[in-house]
Amino acid sequence: MIYLAYIVGYLWLYLVGTLTFSLVFYGLFFFFMFKKNRETIFKDIPEKYASKKIEDVEANFLVESLNTVMKEKQFHRNTNVKLNDIAKELRISSHQLSQLLNDNLGKSFALFINEYRINEAKKLLQENNQFTLEAIGFDAGFSSKSTFYATFKKIVGQTPSEYKKHFS
Numbered sequence: 001m002i003y004l005a006y007i008v009g010y011l012w013l014y015l016v017g018t019l020t021f022s023l024v025f026y027g028l029f030f031f032f033m034f035k036k037n038r039e040t041i042f043k044d045i046p047e048k049y050a051s052k053k054i055e056d057v058e059a060n061f062l063v064e065s066l067n068t069v070m071k072e073k074q075f076h077r078n079t080n081v082k083l084n085d086i087a088k089e090l091r092i093s094s095h096q097l098s099q100l101l102n103d104n105l106g107k108s109f110a111l112f113i114n115e116y117r118i119n120e121a122k123k124l125l126q127e128n129n130q131f132t133l134e135a136i137g138f139d140a141g142f143s144s145k146s147t148f149y150a151t152f153k154k155i156v157g158q159t160p161s162e163y164k165k166h167f168s
Helices: 002-011 014-033 035-041 056-073 083-090 094-105 109-127 133-140 145-156 160-165
Strands: none
Touching: 002 014, 056 083, 056 094, 083 094, 094 109, 109 133, 109 145, 109 160, 133 145, 133 160, 145 160
């Protein structure tokens, strides 16, 4: 349609071509902008991992294995832990582990690891009064004080010092 507008403008009047081009452009713009139209145009977008879903039985087994490996090897204490490190321990591909975390647990890898780190920090905050909050954060696997504080506040809903006051 845009090419047709160009030809009309080239052969006839410049003004007619400009008006035709503008009408076509704005017509297409509004067509794609309305939500109702967008839903019908793009509704056939396939769901992520739709053809390679992990079955519930296998997913439950992998989740149990993952929790066991995390407790035994304590990967969360390593500040440089990678998805591939845990996948190798489980003897699955990193893509499968990522799919398991995203689809079956509804978490990203970073959130999964940080939840283990926060649980470790909470345990240390309840047991140890002689360590500073920063030392507890580093011991739990966080690489910086600010990351520890921000993640703790986001997951627990209070700062580490507020949490520690409940157990003092």
